[in-house]
Amino acid sequence: xxxxxxxxxxxxxxxxxxxxxxxxxxxxxxxxxxxxxxxxxxxxxxxxxxxxxxxxxxxxxxxxxxxxxxxxxxxxxxxxxxxxxxxxxxxxxxxxxxxxxxxxxxxxxxxxxxxxxxxxxxxxxxxxxxxxxxxxxxxxxxxxxxxxxxxxxxxxxxxxxxxxxxxxxxxxxxxxxxxxxxxxxxxxxxxxxxxxxxxxxxxxxxxxxxxxxxxxxxxxxxxxxxxxxxxxxxxxxxxxxxxxxxxxxxxxxxxxxxxxxxxxxxxxxxxxxxxxxxxxxxxxxxxxxxxxxxxxxxxxxxxxxxxxxxxxxxxxxxxxxxxxxxxxxxxxxxxxxxxxxxxxxxxx
Amino acid sequence: xxxxxxxxxxxxxxxxxxxxxxxxxxxxxxxxxxxxxxxxxxxxxxxxxxxxxxxxxxxxxxxxxxxxxxxxxxxxxxxxxxxxxxxxxxxxxxxxxxxxxxxxxxxxxxxxxxxxxxxxxxxxxxxxxxxxxxxxxxxxxxxxxxxxxxxxxxxxxxxxxxxxxxxxxxxxxxxxxxxxxxxxxxxxxxxxxxxxxxxxxxxxxxxxxxxxxxxxxxxxxxxxxxxxxxxxxxxxxxxxxxxxxxxxxxxxxxxxxxxxxxxxxxxxxxxxxxxxxxxxxxxxxxxxxxxxxxxxxxxxxxxxxxxxxxxxxxxxxxxxxxxxxxxxxxxxxxxxxxxxxxxxxxxxxxxxxxxxxxxxxxxxxxxxxxxxxxxxxxxxxxxxxxxxxxxxxxxxxxxxxxxxxxxxxxxxxxxxxxxxxxxxxxxxxxxxxxxxxxxxxxxxxxxxxxxxxxxxxxxxxxxxxxxxxxxxxxxxxxxxxxxxxxxxxxxxxxxxxxxxxxxxxxxxxxxxxxxxxxxxxxxxxxxxxxxxxxxxxxxxxxxxxxxxxxxxxxxxxxxxxxxxxxxxxxxxxxxxxxxxxxxxxxxxxxxxxxxxxxxxxxx
Numbered sequence: 026x027x028x029x030x031x032x033x034x035x036x037x038x039x040x041x042x043x044x045x046x047x048x049x050x051x052x053x054x055x056x057x058x059x060x061x062x063x064x065x066x067x068x069x070x071x072x073x074x075x076x077x078x079x080x081x082x083x084x085x086x087x088x089x090x091x092x093x094x095x096x097x098x099x100x101x102x103x104x105x106x107x108x109x110x111x112x113x114x115x116x117x118x119x120x121x122x123x124x125x126x127x128x129x130x131x132x133x134x135x136x137x138x139x140x141x142x143x144x145x146x147x148x149x150x151x152x153x154x155x156x157x158x159x160x161x162x163x164x165x166x167x168x169x170x171x172x173x174x175x176x177x178x179x180x181x182x183x184x185x186x187x188x189x190x191x192x193x194x195x196x197x198x199x200x201x202x203x204x205x206x207x208x209x210x211x212x213x214x215x216x217x218x219x220x221x222x223x224x225x226x227x228x229x230x231x232x233x234x235x236x237x238x239x240x241x242x243x244x245x246x247x248x249x250x251x252x253x254x255x256x257x258x259x260x261x262x263x264x265x266x267x268x269x270x271x272x273x274x275x276x277x278x279x280x281x282x283x284x285x286x287x288x289x290x291x292x293x294x295x296x297x298x299x300x301x302x303x304x305x306x307x308x309x310x311x312x313x314x315x316x317x318x319x320x321x322x323x324x325x326x327x328x329x330x331x332x333x334x335x336x337x338x339x340x341x342x343x344x345x346x347x348x349x350x351x352x353x354x355x356x357x358x359x360x361x362x363x364x365x366x367x368x369x370x371x372x373x
Numbered sequence: 374x375x376x377x378x379x380x381x382x383x384x385x386x387x388x389x390x391x392x393x394x395x396x397x398x399x400x401x402x403x404x405x406x407x408x409x410x411x412x413x414x415x416x417x418x419x420x421x422x423x424x425x426x427x428x429x430x431x432x433x434x435x436x437x438x439x440x441x442x443x444x445x446x447x448x449x450x451x452x453x454x455x456x457x458x459x460x461x462x463x464x465x466x467x468x469x470x471x472x473x474x475x476x477x478x479x480x481x482x483x484x485x486x487x488x489x490x491x492x493x494x495x496x497x498x499x500x501x502x503x504x505x506x507x508x509x510x511x512x513x514x515x516x517x518x519x520x521x522x523x524x525x526x527x528x529x530x531x532x533x534x535x536x537x538x539x540x541x542x543x544x545x546x547x548x549x550x551x552x553x554x555x556x557x558x559x560x561x562x563x564x565x566x567x568x569x570x571x572x573x574x575x576x577x578x579x580x581x582x583x584x585x586x587x588x589x590x591x592x593x594x595x596x597x598x599x600x601x602x603x604x605x606x607x608x609x610x611x612x613x614x615x616x617x618x619x620x621x622x623x624x625x626x627x628x629x630x631x632x633x634x635x636x637x638x639x640x641x642x643x644x645x646x647x648x649x650x651x652x653x654x655x656x657x658x659x660x661x662x663x664x665x666x667x668x669x670x671x672x673x674x675x676x677x678x679x680x681x682x683x684x685x686x687x688x689x690x691x692x693x694x695x696x697x698x699x700x701x702x703x704x705x706x707x708x709x710x711x712x713x714x715x716x717x718x719x720x721x722x723x724x725x726x727x728x729x730x731x732x733x734x735x736x737x738x739x740x741x742x743x744x745x746x747x748x749x750x751x752x753x754x755x756x757x758x759x760x761x762x763x764x765x766x767x768x769x770x771x772x773x774x775x776x777x778x779x780x781x782x783x784x785x786x787x788x789x790x791x792x793x794x795x796x797x798x799x800x801x802x803x804x805x806x807x808x809x810x811x812x813x814x815x816x817x818x819x820x821x822x823x824x825x826x827x828x829x830x831x832x833x834x835x836x837x838x839x840x841x842x843x844x845x846x847x848x849x850x851x852x853x854x855x856x857x858x859x860x861x862x863x864x865x866x867x868x869x870x871x872x873x874x875x876x877x878x879x880x881x882x883x884x885x886x887x888x889x890x891x892x893x894x895x896x897x898x899x900x901x902x903x904x905x906x907x908x909x910x911x912x913x914x915x916x917x918x919x920x921x922x923x924x925x926x927x928x929x930x931x932x933x934x935x936x937x938x939x940x941x942x943x944x945x946x947x948x949x950x951x952x953x954x955x956x957x958x959x960x961x962x963x964x965x966x967x968x969x970x971x972x973x974x975x976x
Contacts, residue, residue: 086809105809118648120645121650121657125655129810146639150637353653364590369580369766372581
């Protein structure tokens, strides 16, 4: 049960980050999800990624909506404040929280039902506003907590556990985000932590809204034959388009990249994302090309993964990011009597 | 019968013709002449072409409320001419644009008709079509200035102030239009009429303001720094005013804004943003109207259970949907008090006028943080959008924002043992709050109903109920912190009947009480200023055999709450309801009470 405190075991040999903390210091409560749930692997990935970035756990704010995915912020970063909002409405809470204190790191965890059904509007508007946060969709194509109904990400023809066939076309969060102008759009798979961790790190460092859609199979309701979100199906159609390395600031980029196949992208804080193309067709910094590439592979029913679209420049140049500081103190005005008198001078 | 400095003028025009500025000019010039004046705008949900009215009451007795009678009608709209004529009190004056003679349409012989060929004269003088439309309205101001003896120098001064330096060249053509109307009236009618305005000295120490602007000013001075909203009449001007106040007064020395205003995609999102910001520690608010509150309900419940401060200004109007959104009502009293699913109840403040809207706006932020809960300031269109003459707003120099029980990093450093978000250390129902990013020891996971006193997940029956019971205790503690009701007892002798009312009914109730007293019957008066209801209100009900409960909705929402919350004897409570979209009129109250008392012999 999630209210059980995980025993804190001290392992003297665990590596420490620059703050002297081990990954254990980044854990949370015990997971109450089903054994084998993809979401738990994502939680583990988040723990490693935040630890490796040397972020103090209490300087993170964890946001979620409702659903299995939205329970997971309780399972990592026990020293961070978290908020388990109402169904589909986490983006608005995050928007307000981020407006009030932009100095913190924001991690949002949502699900496909939470973001693409009930919360599609808020999801889209948070992207449109470019709220500075990492937004993970733990995508399994079904509602878990209400026992197996299709969500808006279920593919046409996909079969539910008890045989119903989904007839409606899916909403693809990756394509949606790119068309809405999101500057960081990735897809991962809960079964591939090696690919996922650098994506999480890069997403946290991206200055703006960073979306990672993570295919995360539901072992209880959507891991059977006929489902296009099962472990077996995802592995079969898994198509990594690009390999992402995340390199923290001031670390020398040692690897030499073959021309045309790799590109380093420097982020606002001096860290670097290095993209190595696995698929030469893919142009991750060209919006139209990225959309075309995704469309072609969707037709082939492939699950394209990696950092699929990135544009870290647009936001800084566009002047959308004002100098951001915390508004958590109460700032009145210096001279309320004077303000009041000046106002009332015009009311007589 | 109407007399000098005591009459009501109503102007019927078509919206989108600039008549609102002409009417504001009239009202303000009467105010500058030192005579108390009320102005109410009855405007359509439309940009151009539908009927609109403006009612000005000149009232040296100081009854700044609708009486329910019109003595002078400026009938500029052909479409509503018959209705406007019918509304005039016997002996009244009908003013119209005689460019189009209406002899056959003028059916009453108990009124005086004044025709002025405004369009003809204006069209003769001005060329540009839009100017002609606008100046026709300015010309009726001029004609009224002659008929009612308004001061032309004051009108000119007001025009100068309105146009400022940038548009100073507009003053001259406007004054030409004023003179066109003025000179014609002087020449053709015996000016001034018996009913007119005479300079006095009764408006010193007063200002003319609307309650949405004063609420916004209160919010800024209280230190509100995050606002999220979705446009909806009649609340939009709260955020417009807040935006312009902040743009003027809320910047760092280097010009960095000290505030954020977010236009949300809908009201539910706006409420979520306010809760997110409140959770983070900002003073955050939204402004909306009934339909917006409906959308916000889910988050209001969430804010109640998770104990997050939030301020919601509800500028009440008629709803739902189209047709009447620009008309006033007090029909969200229940909605605000109990908004949301589950057992919820919310602190509500009910201002009576723009001045109180200013004071209560500031108070709302302190209550929201002290009690860590959504607080509603329940205003209405009449208060929010009409220009009221009120005593000057005052700033309490000793004011310190009450941030409530927030544990600082130092507090948390010193804390022995575990921090418990939803415990009740002071036995007042109010827990201690921590803010994100301050200290690792303060961290907790915020969730809806199923949390323990340590903010951990629970489905334990007893743990859940303890939290629920404490929330109730917290609500009761609020009784000692909210504005007490305004209670005024009859001076001469104890009386059997009292009046309970709230919000913008206040001045109409006061005038009715004054008039009834003149006719020999006195009534005690209790104006409720906040929810939860305090013992003062219970005592007031107990003291009387009959209580008239006066409110502006169909279903007697306040009366139902008095019964439910105070167990008030239903037989004692007599509803006086008004719900046609116009502000309640004193005559309606007076006649209803008189009729009831005659029939029931209760007073």
